[in-house]
Amino acid sequence: MIPTTFEYARATSLGDALQKLKAAGEGGRLIAGGHSLVPLMKLRLSEPQVLIDISRIPGLSGIDEHDGRIIIGAATVHHDVASSAVLQARCPAVAEAAASIGDPQVRNRGTIGGSVAHADPSADMPAVLLALDAEIHIEGPDGGRVVTASDFFLDLFTVDMRADEIIASVQFTPVRSAAYAKLYQRASHYAIVGVAASLDVSGGAIASARIGVTGATSHARRLINVERALAGQPLSTATIESAAQLAGLELDEVNADIHASAEYRRAMVQVFTRRALSAAMARS
Numbered sequence: 001m002i003p004t005t006f007e008y009a010r011a012t013s014l015g016d017a018l019q020k021l022k023a024a025g026e027g028g029r030l031i032a033g034g035h036s037l038v039p040l041m042k043l044r045l046s047e048p049q050v051l052i053d054i055s056r057i058p059g060l061s062g063i064d065e066h067d068g069r070i071i072i073g074a075a076t077v078h079h080d081v082a083s084s085a086v087l088q089a090r091c092p093a094v095a096e097a098a099a100s101i102g103d104p105q106v107r108n109r110g111t112i113g114g115s116v117a118h119a120d121p122s123a124d125m126p127a128v129l130l131a132l133d134a135e136i137h138i139e140g141p142d143g144g145r146v147v148t149a150s151d152f153f154l155d156l157f158t159v160d161m162r163a164d165e166i167i168a169s170v171q172f173t174p175v176r177s178a179a180y181a182k183l184y185q186r187a188s189h190y191a192i193v194g195v196a197a198s199l200d201v202s203g204g205a206i207a208s209a210r211i212g213v214t215g216a217t218s219h220a221r222r223l224i225n226v227e228r229a230l231a232g233q234p235l236s237t238a239t240i241e242s243a244a245q246l247a248g249l250e251l252d253e254v255n256a257d258i259h260a261s262a263e264y265r266r267a268m269v270q271v272f273t274r275r276a277l278s279a280a281m282a283r284s
Contacts, residue, residue, distance in 0.1 A: 003041035010053040014139050014166060017054050021164055022141060024050035030166060031055070032075050033110040035102070036118040054166065055111070063087065070094075070174050074113025074167040079104070081112060091174035092283070093196060097128045100182065102189050113167040116152075119159045119219060121255065122190040126153050126220030128180055130212030131196035134172035140165035149212075156218040177201055179279030181272045182215070185259050191215035192260050193268040195223075195247075197276035199235070201284040206230045206239065211247075211273060216254055216265050225250050226273060235284060240277045247273035 011017035021028045027049030031037055040046035054060060054075060061075040063084045070091060072081065081087060081098035088095045101107055101115075101124055115125045116136065129136075129149040136147045141164055152160050161167070175198045182194030194214040200207040209230040211223040229243040248254075248269035254262040 001042050001044060003038075004044060004047045006041075006048050007050045008053065009050060011057055013057055014054075014060065014168065017052055017057065017166055018139065018141055018164070020050070020052045021166070024052065026163070028052055032114050033077065034114075035106055035110040036114055036120065060113075060168070061111075065090070065174075068173060069171050071169050071171045072112055073169050074116075075111050076113075078102075078107040078110050078112065078115075082107060087174075090176065091132070091172075091178065092176070093131070093178040093180050093198070093280075094128055097124045097180040097196065100124060100180070100184070100189060112170060116170060117159060117161060117167055119153055119157055120190070121156060121218055121220075122185075122192070122194075122215045123220070124180065124182065124191055124194055124214060127191075127194050127196040127212035127214035129170060129172070130220055130222050131178060131180075131198040131210045132172040132175060133198075133210055134170050136161075136167060137169045137171060138165050139168045144168070150222060153219045153221070158219070175200075177280050177284035179276045179283065181275040181279060183268050183272060193265055193272050195269065195272040195276040197273070197280045199230075199277070199280045199284055201235050204235055206233050206235050209277075211276070213247075213251075213269055213273070216248070216269050217251055218253065218255070221251075223247055223250070223269075223273065230277075235281060237278070237281075240274060240281060244270055244274035244277060 029048035032055040061073040178198035180196045182191040214220040248266040256262040
């Protein structure tokens with residue numbers, strides 16, 4: 001199908017984007033890569049009156065490390081995340097997850113901010129950001145605010161973000177002992193089930209763990225019961241095997257579609273939790 005008619009405006013700064021968004025009212029939508037919004041427009045599931053292009057705002061893209069924190073600008077495309085030498089060395093799980101997204105066209109146009117804001121139930125980055133305890137830095141007409149990933153993803157395509165706000169960056173402390181593993185749909189590479197795991201290891205024991213799952217429910221969420229089962233235990237294959245058996249048991253309303261039944265997805269949560277934890281252990 002063909003989208004409805006709309007006006008196009010290019011923002012020159014975050015402040016300019018916020019002003020244009022306010023002026024457009026309920027009919028305004030932000031666009032950067034467009035890989036989430038444009039398909040919806042073609043199906044007329046979204047009919048914005050004004051598209052505000054934020055893809056070329058200076059400073060809104062790029063990957064930096066400052067005071068021990070990784071800062072990824074919201075307009076940074078997945079390819080740049082996947083190929084970042086900083087991320088490959090300091091937090092390879094993020095680079096690997098980005099490399100698994102879609103195809104080269106998607107990775108060279110789609111942005112991390114767009115993926116996070118859209119919050120597709122099968123998107124990869126939400127699970128990774130949960131595992132890293134990342135922060136979402138948001139700018140709005142009343143100033144900036146910070147939301148942790150655990151509080152940001154609320155429900156199906158629903159996040160803690162107002163229509164007049166813009167994601168500026170995602171930030172996190174890099175973790176070497178983290179990994180992402182997913183069962184993906186062959187055509188789209190969307191996650192049927194994806195699991196990100198991060199381990200804090202001290203003295204041969206797991207001090208704490210964070211595990212994010214995507215594809216299984218309406219939105220990315222943490223596997224709290226598995227995290228609790230790992231905390232304080234020796235870092236070993238036996239520990240991981242035991243904790244992974246709990247993965248998926250706490251999930252209610254597991255997704256079911258043409259790609260996988262709810263029962264199959266729940267079983268795969270266990271399998272890919274084990275794989276992600278094993279890969280994280282190997283990096284510890």
